[in-house]
Amino acid sequence: MNLTPKSLRTGLGTSAPADLGTAGVLHGGTRPPPSGVPILTVRGVSKRYDADPDSPLVLDHVDMTVDRREIVALLGRSGSGKSTLLRIIAGLLSSTSGQVAVAGKPVSGPANDVAMVFQSFALFPWLTVLENVQVGLEARNVPAAEMRKRALAAIDLIGLDGFENAYPRELSGGMRQRVGFARALVLDPGILLLDEPFSALDVLTAETVRTDFLDLWGDGRLAIGAVLLVTHNIEEAVQMCDRILVMSSNPGRVAAEIEVTLPHPRVRTDPAFRQLVDHIYGLMTRRPKVAPGAADTMAAGLSLQLPHVSTNVLAGLMELVDGAPHNGVADLPVISSALQMSTDDLLKVAETLQMLGFAEVVEGDIRLAPAARQFAQAELDVRKRLFADHLLQRIPLAGHIRRVLQERPNHRAPRPRFETELEDHMSEAVADETLKAMISWARYAEIFAYDGDTEQFHLDAEEDA
Structure with missing residues (x-):
C-alpha cells in the first residue's frame, strides 16, 4: 500500500467562514493580519498543584489574548505550566x-x-480514519449524512484522501498526526489548540506537516479563527507564529511577549530569523545569578531549584564547546541541531553550567568561563576539585547540607530533614529533583555522600575519621 499522502492543494469544497476574509497566498504573498479582535481572553489565571491554599503554584496570574486570524505560541521550558x-x-x-x-x-x-x-x-486504534475524524461531530449529534460529508472533506484537505477506511496501525506517524488535525478541523473551531503536535514526529516528517499546515492557513482554507500553539521548540515558534509568549517556570508566568514580523515564507537560515531565535534563547536562559558567598544565605539556599543534569552531560558539553571549531564559544541552536538534542534538554544543560558559573548564555551563544575550559582539558582529580569549588560557591544548598553534616556529632542527617525545608519553597516533585541533582553533583565533587538504602546524607569516610 502506498501511504504517501497526495498533495494538500485540494480544497474543502466549502468557502472559508466570513470572519476569515480573503487570505493572501503564503508563498509569494502574506497571510491576513490579526484582526485586533480577541477570540480568546485569559485574565488572572492561577493554578495550584492541589486544593491546599498553601501549595505551590503551577501558574501565577497569567494574562493573555489571542486575536482572530492570529497564531500565538506559548513557549517555555518544562515546568512552565504551558500545557496546564x-x-x-x-x-x-x-x-x-x-x-x-x-x-x-x-x-x-x-x-x-x-x-x-x-x-x-x-487516536482510537479500533476506529478507521473516517470514524476517528467523525468522533467530535458524533458527540455534537450532527446528522449522519452531514457528519460524513464534513469528515471526508477534512480528510481530503489534510491529504489523506483514499485512506478513509485505514486503521491507525496502518499509517505512519505523520499520517496519524494528520488525522488528529482533521478531527480538530472538522469542528470548525473558533480557536485551535496545538499541544506540541509535532514533537512526537521525526525531524523531516515534522517539517513537512508543519509546512503543510502553514500553507493551508496562509491560503485561508482552514475554517478556524485562531491558533494557540504550545511548544518548547524555539525555531518552530518563530517559523509559525505572529506572536510568542515566553513562559517562565515554577510557577508559570508570561515573562516576555515577542511580535514576529518576519515575512512569509520564513527561512531558517535568514539572518533576521537566526537573530530572533538567538534572542529568545537568551530570554529563556536568563535567571537570577547567585553571587559567590551566597551559601551563607539560608533563603537563597532553599529557594534555588536545581535541574537534575548528570555531571557526564555537563562535562560533555564543556568538552564540545571548548574544542574546535568552537574554541569556547558556540551557538546553541547549532549545537541543538548537530546533536539532535531538544531545545528543552539543551537549555537545561546550558542553564546548569551558567548556574554553576562555568558558562554564560548570551543571546543564544554559550561562552565558557576560564574555569570551564580548564575543566575540559584537565585530568579527573583536577576536574573534581574545580567542580567542588564551584558547587560550594555557587549553589547555596550544597554549603547548607555540608554545614549541617559538619555540625552534627555523627556527621549524618536524614533526607527528610532537607526535603521538608525545600518543600516550603517549591513543590514536592521539584524538591525531589533538586535533591537528586544535589546528591549526584556532591558525589562527583566528593563534598558529601548519600546512602540510598538508609536515605542518609553523610560526610565521606576520610572526613568522618
Whole structure:
C-alpha cells in the first residue's frame, strides 16, 4: 500500500467562514493580519498543584489574548505550566482563580468553540480514519449524512484522501498526526489548540506537516479563527507564529511577549530569523545569578531549584564547546541541531553550567568561563576539585547540607530533614529533583555522600575519621 499522502492543494469544497476574509497566498504573498479582535481572553489565571491554599503554584496570574486570524505560541521550558494553561483554556481543567473566555463566553467546561490536537496523536486504534475524524461531530449529534460529508472533506484537505477506511496501525506517524488535525478541523473551531503536535514526529516528517499546515492557513482554507500553539521548540515558534509568549517556570508566568514580523515564507537560515531565535534563547536562559558567598544565605539556599543534569552531560558539553571549531564559544541552536538534542534538554544543560558559573548564555551563544575550559582539558582529580569549588560557591544548598553534616556529632542527617525545608519553597516533585541533582553533583565533587538504602546524607569516610 502506498501511504504517501497526495498533495494538500485540494480544497474543502466549502468557502472559508466570513470572519476569515480573503487570505493572501503564503508563498509569494502574506497571510491576513490579526484582526485586533480577541477570540480568546485569559485574565488572572492561577493554578495550584492541589486544593491546599498553601501549595505551590503551577501558574501565577497569567494574562493573555489571542486575536482572530492570529497564531500565538506559548513557549517555555518544562515546568512552565504551558500545557496546564492549554487544558484550562480547553475547559479540561479548572483554574484556582481567574477567568477564561472564548468568543466572549466564559469557559466553565469543555467548550464547543475549541478544538485540540495532542502530542501523542490520541487516536482510537479500533476506529478507521473516517470514524476517528467523525468522533467530535458524533458527540455534537450532527446528522449522519452531514457528519460524513464534513469528515471526508477534512480528510481530503489534510491529504489523506483514499485512506478513509485505514486503521491507525496502518499509517505512519505523520499520517496519524494528520488525522488528529482533521478531527480538530472538522469542528470548525473558533480557536485551535496545538499541544506540541509535532514533537512526537521525526525531524523531516515534522517539517513537512508543519509546512503543510502553514500553507493551508496562509491560503485561508482552514475554517478556524485562531491558533494557540504550545511548544518548547524555539525555531518552530518563530517559523509559525505572529506572536510568542515566553513562559517562565515554577510557577508559570508570561515573562516576555515577542511580535514576529518576519515575512512569509520564513527561512531558517535568514539572518533576521537566526537573530530572533538567538534572542529568545537568551530570554529563556536568563535567571537570577547567585553571587559567590551566597551559601551563607539560608533563603537563597532553599529557594534555588536545581535541574537534575548528570555531571557526564555537563562535562560533555564543556568538552564540545571548548574544542574546535568552537574554541569556547558556540551557538546553541547549532549545537541543538548537530546533536539532535531538544531545545528543552539543551537549555537545561546550558542553564546548569551558567548556574554553576562555568558558562554564560548570551543571546543564544554559550561562552565558557576560564574555569570551564580548564575543566575540559584537565585530568579527573583536577576536574573534581574545580567542580567542588564551584558547587560550594555557587549553589547555596550544597554549603547548607555540608554545614549541617559538619555540625552534627555523627556527621549524618536524614533526607527528610532537607526535603521538608525545600518543600516550603517549591513543590514536592521539584524538591525531589533538586535533591537528586544535589546528591549526584556532591558525589562527583566528593563534598558529601548519600546512602540510598538508609536515605542518609553523610560526610565521606576520610572526613568522618
